[in-house]
Amino acid sequence: MSDLLRVDDVHKSYGDEEVLKGISFEMDRGDVDVLVGPSGSGKSTMLRCINRLTEIDSGEIYLDGENVTTPDTDVNALRRNVGMVFQDFNLFAHLTARKNVTLGLRKVKGLDKAEAREIADAQLERVGLLAQAESYPAELSGGQKQRVGIARALAMDPKLLLFDEPTSALDPELVGEVVEVMADLASEGMTMLVVSHEMGFVRSAATDMFVLDDGKIVERGAPTDLFENPEHERTKSFLQGLNSAHGGDG
Amino acid sequence: MIPSVVLQANDWAFVFANADYLLGGTVVTVGLTITSILLGFLAGFPAGAIEVYGDGYLQSAVRTAGVVLRGTPILVIMMLLFFVVSISSSAFVVATVGLGLRSAAYQSQIFRGALQSVDEGQIEAARSVGMSHRQAIGYVVVPQALRRSVPGFQNEFTIVLKDTSIAIAIGLSELLTRGQDLFLQGGHSTATLEVILFISGIYFVLTFVTNRGLDRLDDIYAIPSGENQ
Numbered sequence: 297m298s299d300l301l302r303v304d305d306v307h308k309s310y311g312d313e314e315v316l317k318g319i320s321f322e323m324d325r326g327d328v329d330v331l332v333g334p335s336g337s338g339k340s341t342m343l344r345c346i347n348r349l350t351e352i353d354s355g356e357i358y359l360d361g362e363n364v365t366t367p368d369t370d371v372n373a374l375r376r377n378v379g380m381v382f383q384d385f386n387l388f389a390h391l392t393a394r395k396n397v398t399l400g401l402r403k404v405k406g407l408d409k410a411e412a413r414e415i416a417d418a419q420l421e422r423v424g425l426l427a428q429a430e431s432y433p434a435e436l437s438g439g440q441k442q443r444v445g446i447a448r449a450l451a452m453d454p455k456l457l458l459f460d461e462p463t464s465a466l467d468p469e470l471v472g473e474v475v476e477v478m479a480d481l482a483s484e485g486m487t488m489l490v491v492s493h494e495m496g497f498v499r500s501a502a503t504d505m506f507v508l509d510d511g512k513i514v515e516r517g518a519p520t521d522l523f524e525n526p527e528h529e530r531t532k533s534f535l536q537g538l539n540s541a542h543g544g545d546g
Numbered sequence: 547m548i549p550s551v552v553l554q555a556n557d558w559a560f561v562f563a564n565a566d567y568l569l570g571g572t573v574v575t576v577g578l579t580i581t582s583i584l585l586g587f588l589a590g591f592p593a594g595a596i597e598v599y600g601d602g603y604l605q606s607a608v609r610t611a612g613v614v615l616r617g618t619p620i621l622v623i624m625m626l627l628f629f630v631v632s633i634s635s636s637a638f639v640v641a642t643v644g645l646g647l648r649s650a651a652y653q654s655q656i657f658r659g660a661l662q663s664v665d666e667g668q669i670e671a672a673r674s675v676g677m678s679h680r681q682a683i684g685y686v687v688v689p690q691a692l693r694r695s696v697p698g699f700q701n702e703f704t705i706v707l708k709d710t711s712i713a714i715a716i717g718l719s720e721l722l723t724r725g726q727d728l729f730l731q732g733g734h735s736t737a738t739l740e741v742i743l744f745i746s747g748i749y750f751v752l753t754f755v756t757n758r759g760l761d762r763l764d765d766i767y768a769i770p771s772g773e774n775q
């Protein structure tokens with residue numbers, strides 16, 4: 297089994313509302329797949345099921361060949377391997393940028409102060425923020441906060457990174473710096489599953505694009521194929537909406 | 547109106563002649579404030595955490611204890627502990643327990659509110675790097691909640707400081723009791739107002755100084771503003 301991630305017939309309901317209606321897909325190592333779909337279609341829910349911030353009702357999810365949805369899966373170990381980047385950053389408000397990155401290294405991986413700091417500084421440098429290592433979240437711009445969020449996730453050395461609309465809380469002029477970091481990661485071979493309507497990123501970095509609608513993946517393919525000849529009417533109208541909203545290239 | 551005749555120079559001379567005695571009472575007052583606040587913190591902080599994160603009987607027990615303590619006059623609590631339950635023959639110990647438990651009931655509410663004010667996303671972010679729920683609470687939520695508790699804590703501190711005077715009811719020789727000792731002495735009832743003014747001044751200086759101190763603490767430990775406030 298060579299897939300890094302395999303999602304198999306996942307169902308999830310909130311009360312009477314079934315949000316995920318049998319989702320299946322797989323990702324190879326190094327894939328950068330982008331999940332798009334209208335609001336409420338279940339994109340965030342899907343991501344959160346993968347690192348088990350949300351529990352699925354049925355189906356299976358395999359990471360690196362291992363079923364991670366069994367009752368005796370160690371969720372903390374799973375989450376060390378699956379990083380997550382949030383729409384509204386969720387940086388630890390009381391800690392500096394550097395300490396945001398070192399906290400997990402110290403408390404989860406048990407590294408000593410010097411080792412943690414070395415890794416943190418390397419990751420902050422990777423996202424271009426080493427100079428801001430001593431700044432608190434409130435002293436950073438949105439784009440800088442999100443880059444710290446990415447550094448925090450990267451520092452744990454995950455096999456897979458999940459991004460939930462990482463640029464949609466940002467002022468338009470700050471989107472570029474975050475997209476640039478993400479594109480760099482993609483080209484370095486990081487496996488990424490991204491919820492984003494940032495068409496610039498999709499076109500330049502995405503391996504595949506999944507179109508989610510009403511709890512199902514209605515179409516999957518390389519971005520250029522989907523843009524040029526979408527099979528489904530739903531995909532067509534959705535992508536047209538995005539293109540006009542984002543001026544064609546985000 | 548205060549009749550000018552009561553503010554007499556010889557009454558003030560009497561007060562100052564006994565300043566040492568009153569300062570001794572001040573030491574007891576300050577000591578009682580510290581032990582009560584400390585007990586209130588040691589019991590109140592876990593109680594607040596149990597109210598937010600606990601469940602079952604423990605949580606309902608803590609909630610009920612809080613409601614009872616907040617609903618009973620402090621004077622009644624203290625007299626119960628001293629004259630009825632007689633938990634100790636030391637008035638200082640009894641006063642500490644009474645004021646401390648009552649303060650715990652209020653401090654628990656300060657911490658409960660502070661813990662609940664920390665955004666859920668902070669816990670999710672902590673869990674997403676692999677921290678356990680306990681670690682997320684301990685390393686991410688609690689440090690932020692403690693900092694947000696300082697203003698409420700400041701308020702509680704002044705209340706406890708002033709309420710130490712209630713220990714007069716169980717005969718503890720604190721500041722107010724000693725003041726009363728002075729003006730109840732034969733021939734010194736004319737000094738009543740002077741004594742009360744003097745000890746009020748001491749209470750005022752104490753609250754003022756501790757408030758300033760806690761303001762400083764707030765400045766030093768405040769989370770740089772703007773995020774999640």
Ligand SMILES: Nc1ncnc2c1ncn2[C@@H]1O[C@H](COP(=O)(O)OP(=O)(O)OP(=O)(O)O)[C@@H](O)[C@H]1O
Pocket residue numbers: 310315333334335336337338339340341342
């Ligand atoms: N914790 C929850 N409790 C109840 N319902 C929820 C919960 N989380 C999500 N939902 C519901 O599930 C559906 C899918 O939500 P989800 O957040 O996954 O959508 P989404 O595709 O990410 O939308 P958006 O583009 O707005 O972020 C929505 O109808 C939402 O109201």
Ligand SMILES: [Mg+2]
Pocket residue numbers: 339340341460
């Ligand atoms: Mg979403």
